[in-house]
Amino acid sequence: MTLPESKMSFTKMQGNGNDFIIIDNRSGAYGDNALKDLALDLCRRRLSIGADGLMALEGSETAHFRMRLFNCDGSEGEMCGNGARCLARYSFENKIAPERMTIETLAGPIKAEVEGRYATLDMGVIDIASVQSRQNMTLSGENFTYSQLTVGVPHTVVFQDPDDKRSQKDLTPIAIAFQADKERFPLGTNVNFLKARGAGELFLQTYERGVNDFTLSCGTGSVAGAVAAWMEGLVTPPVEVRNPGGINTVLTEEEGPGKVRLYLRGLTTIVSEGFFFAESL
DSSP states (O other), X not given: OOOSSSEEEEEEEEETXXXXXXXXXXXXXXXXXXXXXXXXXXXXXXTSSOOSEEEEEEOOSSSSEEEEEEETTSOEESOOHHHHHXXXXXXXXXXXXXXXXXXXXXXXXXXXXEETTEEXXXXXXXXXXXXXXXXXXXXXXXXXXXXXXXXXXXXXXXXXOTTOOOOHHHHHHHXXXXXXXXXXXXXXXXXXXXXXXXXXXXXXXXXXXXXXXXXXXXXXXXXXXXXXXXXXXXXXXXXXXXETTEEEXXXXXXXXXXXXXXXXXXXXXEEEEEEEEXXXX
């Protein structure tokens, strides 16, 4: 990989524990292959900066900026809720965009608003009829009920009994088995394990596509979980989705028969700013 400088600036941010390395690529200094390689190298924990993904802010002809997300395995994601919230605050703090902005993503334009450390995303409208509810899969003799929907990226929401005590280590082979089913999930899927905790609260753990592990929080997963639980009558919006790393709030607005506009709100944290050196790659 050919790099433009011997040392390059970055910002590290996290949204409820979902962490990202952010670089300003409005100059176009890094091409697609370079961004993929940077994600593979820089996201390695203990060997480099470490993160769930690399985010590049680029110029846009239709929005305030374009968001590029490269997962730690080098794959490019269409959308990332926590990442978009972090990038919204980053762009506002660096005077790239106003408090209310539009972000170009591979999943379409996303509107965002920054309020201090919090950022809210307008996730667009979902057609309830597109949600595949009450699907079933049997693994090792156990039946799992799940819902399948797309919130920027594909999500599978697996319903757990509130008293289920399985750890993430126990849940990992289940998530991998879901992701390996290419007939059901030809584009891959994020796997969310959901427990209802009352009319307005959920607990959610997400095994993320592209990260190939559980993350401390998933923004689009929080939205998918809230929608799936709402359709099953388990919660009433607004919904507090408790991830291991913090709380994402999902709000809704009716947009007509069978259509709902979704909003994602949560905390963002600027962890560090500095330079990374070519020898770390």
